[in-house]
Amino acid sequence: MNAGQRSALVTADMYDRSGKRYSLNDPRWRGEDGSPLAVSTLPGLRPEQIDTAERSLWRYHATLPVPAARRVSLGEGCTPMVPVVWAGQRVHFKLEWFNPTSSFKDRGVSVMMSHLAAHGAARVLEDSSGNGGAAVAAYAAAAGIRAKIIVPASTSAAKILQARACGAEIEFVSGTRDEVSDEAIRQSEQIPYASHNWHPMFIQGTKTIAYEMWESLDFTAPDNVVLVAGAGSNIIGCDVAFGELLDAGQIDRRPRLFVGQPEHWATIADTFNGIDPAGRGERVPTIAEGASIAHPVRLPEAVDAIRRSDGAAYAVPEAEIHAAVRALSARGLYAEPTSSVAAATLDHFIAIGEIAPDETTVVVLTGAGLKSAEKMAAVFAEHDDCAHESNSAR
Missing domain, CATH: 3.40.50.1100 (Rossmann fold)
Incomplete structure (x- = not known):
C-alpha cells in the first residue's frame, strides 16, 4: 500500500500552557487558562510515507491531524527553493508567493x-x-x-x-x-x-514548509533557516517539524533558526536577546506591515524555538529593510517588504560570521511584492529621489 492509499488519521490532542489536555473535537481556540493551544507531538515522516502523487502540502498528510479526505485545498505548498549567490554565498530562497493567495x-x-x-x-x-x-x-x-x-x-x-x-x-x-x-x-x-x-491547526500547516526543505534537500536538514517573524508561526512551525523529524531519526540535528523583525516591532528578537522591548520607546510604523505585531500570542514558544535551535535573532533597522527590497528585486525576486526583512537578516548574520559559506542556508520569502504595491512604489521612489539628488550634486 502506498502513502496515497493510507487514510488512517494520526492521533493527537491539544494542550495549553498549564498542561491541560483537550480533544481535537473541542471547538475552542485557546485554553481555559487563556493561553494558546498546541497540538501534541506527532510522529515524523519517513520518505516512503510521502504521498508523491499529491502536489500540495497534503503530500505530508500522514503527519497532519486532519482527515486528508476532507481537506480544503487550493494546491498550496510545494513552492520552489531557488539557489542564488548572495553576498558571495550560495543560499536557497524559498518562494512562498507561489502559494494560491501569494503568501505562506x-x-x-x-x-x-x-x-x-x-x-x-x-x-x-x-x-x-x-x-x-x-x-x-x-x-x-x-x-x-x-x-x-x-x-x-x-x-x-x-x-x-x-x-x-x-x-x-x-x-x-x-x-x-x-x-x-x-x-x-x-x-x-x-x-x-x-x-x-x-488557532493550533495553523501551526500544523506552517510546519509543512520544513518538510519541503527536508525533501528538497534529499531528506537532509539545512544548516540554517532564515525567517521574518511577526507572530512567529513560521518559527514555531519549523521547530515542530524539525523536532518531529529528529525524533523519527530522519535528521541528526535541528537547523539553526535566524529570525529578523522590524526594529520597532522586534518583541521576539528583543526578548530572545534579553532586551526590554518597551525600552525602544514609541513604536514607529514600518514598511514591513505584516510583521508589526507588538504582542505575539506565542512569544515564549517562539523564543524557546530559536533557543532550542541554537539560533539567533536580529532587530532590523528600517533602512536595511528598504535596501533588502531593492537587492532582492535586482535579482528578479519581487518580494514584499515584510519578506525582505529575512534578506536583511541574512545580510546581518553573514556579515558577523554566523552564517558560513560552506553551510546550507534556506531563506523564506513569505509574500509577493504585488501584495504591497503602494509600499513597493514608495521604496523605489525614495531610491530614485536619492539617486537624482546624488547626480545633481556632482
Missing part, C-alpha cells in the same frame, strides 16, 4: 480551514493586516463558509481587495494591530475564531 499563510489556513469545515463551521472570523485575511477569505470561499475579516485601517488596498473578491465581509478598525486583535477576540464570542495567530 495559505499553508496554515488550508489545514485550519479543513479542520473547521470538518467540524461543521458555517461562518468564521479572522483578524489580519492583510495576507492572513486574504488566505482565510479564499479558503473559506473554497469551503463554502462565510468569512468576516477585521483589518487595520492602514492595510494595503490590494490585500483588502483580494479578501473582498473572495466574498469576505471586511471591517476596518483604527489603531494598532493589537487593537484589531482585541476587537476580534471580543467578536469571537459570537463567531468561530479562525485566527492564524491563535
Whole structure:
C-alpha cells in the first residue's frame, strides 16, 4: 500500500500552557487558562510515507491531524527553493508567493480551514493586516463558509481587495494591530475564531514548509533557516517539524533558526536577546506591515524555538529593510517588504560570521511584492529621489 492509499488519521490532542489536555473535537481556540493551544507531538515522516502523487502540502498528510479526505485545498505548498549567490554565498530562497493567495499563510489556513469545515463551521472570523485575511477569505470561499475579516485601517488596498473578491465581509478598525486583535477576540464570542495567530491547526500547516526543505534537500536538514517573524508561526512551525523529524531519526540535528523583525516591532528578537522591548520607546510604523505585531500570542514558544535551535535573532533597522527590497528585486525576486526583512537578516548574520559559506542556508520569502504595491512604489521612489539628488550634486 502506498502513502496515497493510507487514510488512517494520526492521533493527537491539544494542550495549553498549564498542561491541560483537550480533544481535537473541542471547538475552542485557546485554553481555559487563556493561553494558546498546541497540538501534541506527532510522529515524523519517513520518505516512503510521502504521498508523491499529491502536489500540495497534503503530500505530508500522514503527519497532519486532519482527515486528508476532507481537506480544503487550493494546491498550496510545494513552492520552489531557488539557489542564488548572495553576498558571495550560495543560499536557497524559498518562494512562498507561489502559494494560491501569494503568501505562506495559505499553508496554515488550508489545514485550519479543513479542520473547521470538518467540524461543521458555517461562518468564521479572522483578524489580519492583510495576507492572513486574504488566505482565510479564499479558503473559506473554497469551503463554502462565510468569512468576516477585521483589518487595520492602514492595510494595503490590494490585500483588502483580494479578501473582498473572495466574498469576505471586511471591517476596518483604527489603531494598532493589537487593537484589531482585541476587537476580534471580543467578536469571537459570537463567531468561530479562525485566527492564524491563535488557532493550533495553523501551526500544523506552517510546519509543512520544513518538510519541503527536508525533501528538497534529499531528506537532509539545512544548516540554517532564515525567517521574518511577526507572530512567529513560521518559527514555531519549523521547530515542530524539525523536532518531529529528529525524533523519527530522519535528521541528526535541528537547523539553526535566524529570525529578523522590524526594529520597532522586534518583541521576539528583543526578548530572545534579553532586551526590554518597551525600552525602544514609541513604536514607529514600518514598511514591513505584516510583521508589526507588538504582542505575539506565542512569544515564549517562539523564543524557546530559536533557543532550542541554537539560533539567533536580529532587530532590523528600517533602512536595511528598504535596501533588502531593492537587492532582492535586482535579482528578479519581487518580494514584499515584510519578506525582505529575512534578506536583511541574512545580510546581518553573514556579515558577523554566523552564517558560513560552506553551510546550507534556506531563506523564506513569505509574500509577493504585488501584495504591497503602494509600499513597493514608495521604496523605489525614495531610491530614485536619492539617486537624482546624488547626480545633481556632482
